[in-house]
Amino acid sequence: MDKIKIAIADDYAIFRDGLKVGLNQDQNMEVTVEAGNGTELLERLEKNVVDVILMDLRMPGMDGMEATKRIRERFVQTKIIAVTLHDEDSFIVHLMEIGANAYLLKDADPLDIREAIYAVHLHGYYFNDLVNKALLKKLITKGNFKPAFNQKVELSDRELEVLQLICDEKTAIEIGTEIFLSPRSVEGIKQRLIDKIGVRNTAGLVLFAVKNGLI
Incomplete structure (x- = not known):
């Protein structure tokens, strides 16, 4: 590398x-x-x-x-x-x-x-x-803070699947192999998640998943 x-x-x-x-x-x-x-x-x-x-x-x-x-x-x-x-x-x-x-x-x-x-x-x-x-x-x-997430977001089954795998620390290549998508398609879904949820990066996606009991 x-x-x-x-x-x-x-x-x-x-x-x-x-x-x-x-x-x-x-x-x-x-x-x-x-x-x-x-x-x-x-x-x-x-x-x-x-x-x-x-x-x-x-x-x-x-x-x-x-x-x-x-x-x-x-x-x-x-x-x-x-x-x-x-x-x-x-x-x-x-x-x-x-x-x-x-x-x-x-x-x-x-x-x-x-x-x-x-x-x-x-x-x-x-x-x-x-x-x-x-x-x-x-x-x-404890509900001690209110992140600037889009609370009304609705995620598709595929988006939820990709989000879970991101939280499992999988790379785009690994996610693509597991769910039969190209790494480019995975990156597209990841960016769509970032836009939908209203976060800045992957860490924000994980924080959203934790807050909403997805992991």
Whole structure:
């Protein structure tokens, strides 16, 4: 496989350096962009296309939340992983709603960070079992937030089938093989789901499925 090109955005150079050394040890990954805040990151992304961004939320100038919104508008295919000290429910929910593909804490094991990178690159999302998925389900069960989903959406049997397989972390090729469709047709159904439900990415589809008891 081609190397996964990675950007790191964090205002602490020592943190960036540590991540860079660790990730570059993986032969399938390469850190090609570094930035100290959101403004620097956006400027450098104009000249260097990356697959995955590891981004802190609290940075001087443009923070990670604002940068996430702008990246979603300008670099649709780029995956965003929030890597932060903040484990508050509001941060997690808000980041997933505005388009982040994963949310990790800075004390995450290096293996978990690499796993998250592979997951968002291949599947479009990564929910850490100990933090993200547990907190999201807890919030949904208690009704503590109202995502900006289209609540009146009606999905066909085929769309529900594809949504379930997406939640099972299947790729478009794997889904196509299982339900006898071309990968292109699967991608078309996936985009239709995104448009119908009113989310920004695959992570949003999974969040919708969890909220509505589909998984």
